[in-house]
Amino acid sequence: MQAANLLDFDHEGLAAFCEGLGEKRFRATQLFRWIHQKGAADFAQMSDLAKSLRDKLTGAATITPLRVVSEHTAADGTVKWLFDVGAGNAIETVFIPEDDRGTLCLSSQAGCAVGCRFCSTGHQGFSRNLTTGEIVAQLWQAEHALRKRLNSEDRVISNVVMMGMGEPLQNYAALVPALRIMLDDHGYGLSRRRVTVSTSGVVPMIDRLRDDCPVALAVSLHAPDDGLRNDLVPINRKYPIAELLAACKRYLDTAPRDFITFEYCMLDGVNDSVVQAQALVNLLRRAQLPCKFNLIPFNPFPQSGLLCSPRERVIGFAKALQAAGFVTTIRKTRGDDIDAACGQLAGEVQDRTRVHERLRRIPVTTQLAQRA
Numbered sequence: 001m002q003a004a005n006l007l008d009f010d011h012e013g014l015a016a017f018c019e020g021l022g023e024k025r026f027r028a029t030q031l032f033r034w035i036h037q038k039g040a041a042d043f044a045q046m047s048d049l050a051k052s053l054r055d056k057l058t059g060a061a062t063i064t065p066l067r068v069v070s071e072h073t074a075a076d077g078t079v080k081w082l083f084d085v086g087a088g089n090a091i092e093t094v095f096i097p098e099d100d101r102g103t104l105c106l107s108s109q110a111g112c113a114v115g116c117r118f119c120s121t122g123h124q125g126f127s128r129n130l131t132t133g134e135i136v137a138q139l140w141q142a143e144h145a146l147r148k149r150l151n152s153e154d155r156v157i158s159n160v161v162m163m164g165m166g167e168p169l170q171n172y173a174a175l176v177p178a179l180r181i182m183l184d185d186h187g188y189g190l191s192r193r194r195v196t197v198s199t200s201g202v203v204p205m206i207d208r209l210r211d212d213c214p215v216a217l218a219v220s221l222h223a224p225d226d227g228l229r230n231d232l233v234p235i236n237r238k239y240p241i242a243e244l245l246a247a248c249k250r251y252l253d254t255a256p257r258d259f260i261t262f263e264y265c266m267l268d269g270v271n272d273s274v275v276q277a278q279a280l281v282n283l284l285r286r287a288q289l290p291c292k293f294n295l296i297p298f299n300p301f302p303q304s305g306l307l308c309s310p311r312e313r314v315i316g317f318a319k320a321l322q323a324a325g326f327v328t329t330i331r332k333t334r335g336d337d338i339d340a341a342c343g344q345l346a347g348e349v350q351d352r353t354r355v356h357e358r359l360r361r362i363p364v365t366t367q368l369a370q371r372a
Contacts, residue, residue, distance in 0.1 A: 005064045006035060007133035007140060010180040021056050029186055035063055036187040039144030066137045085110055085134055088350045089127050091165050093138040095146065103159040106138050108175060109166025114200045116233050118265050121165045123303045127350045129171040135178040160190060163198040169205035179213045192256035203239040206247040214254040218261040223271050224279035245287040259290040265298050266309035277320035292327035
């Protein structure tokens with residue numbers, strides 16, 4: 001029988017595993033703390049576990065880290081890891097230090113099948129979903145590596161955002177146990193307000209997340225109308241904006257925050273005019289949906305055929321939203337000198353989706369600018 005990777009189990013799952021070994025549930029809590037709070041990978045280190053249990057675990061279980069392919073630190077302190085997940089696939093994880101928080105950006109898939117035009121991951125194609133253990137291992141390894149680097153026993157990572165490679169809600173079965181591990185007081189003890197799932201708009205799974213494990217929600221909007229969003233975020237053809245906003249409104253019933261964050265990537269001549277800002281205002285006013293906007297300067301990559309909006313236009317767009325009463329921030333670019341900025345995560349993906357046929361390079365800027 002193959003040994004179980006204990007990073008795959010949330011607290012309840014680990015309790016069931018321990019009961020299967022003939023152990024009491026409280027042993028699972030002890031084990032959970034050793035793994036996630038202390039970063040232990042060797043059962044022999046777990047001194048308050050009975051030797052008989054440690055012997056059982058040695059044969060039945062492992063704590064399996066991801067192989068680190070590379071680690072780079074940017075001038076601003078941002079750290080990017082490239083992790084090998086097998087079969088020629090690699091994922092990227094990014095730590096962003098700030099004065100009042102430390103944010104870790106996690107990947108949920110090897111690649112992404114959504115194919116947003118401004119996202120480097122989408123142009124890599126899609127290989128497979130990550131397991132719960134592979135999602136959690138990114139946090140486990142980053143947290144304890146950073147503690148060692150800083151010579152600290154205190155928690156370094158205070159916020160987690162599911163904004164790395166992949167569409168988290170298309171890997172729902174692995175995502176939810178990973179979120180529960182992050183939130184568990186015996187694990188990482190993160191507040192629901194400090195764990196964010198970012199989605200391109202998988203409407204049925206937004207509803208499921210609301211019921212199963214509501215955390216902060218960020219939605220990749222990027223356009224004020226269906227015509228433009230169909231081109232930029234292809235999943236919009238299945239779940240158009242009206243359905244997406246209705247799901248967001250339902251989500252607020254159980255959400256830890258009283259607003260939805262809308263991500264909006266600023267693309268030169270595509271979605272950045274003042275007219276489009278006003279259309280966005282009208283859209284959200286009609287929806288009566290409490291929200292804030294996070295404007296993201298586009299980080300260009302060769303395959304996209306897109307350019308970043310000039311700084312003055314981004315500021316003008318933000319001012320139009322703010323004048324209408326919407327809280328609006330312009331995301332500060334972090335880690336771009338190591339390709340760790342938003343939209344730049346690519347890793348290595350053995351594509352199974354013929355992405356280059358789906359995303360043939362078309363003159364997006366020219367075609368879409370005519371609508372602005």
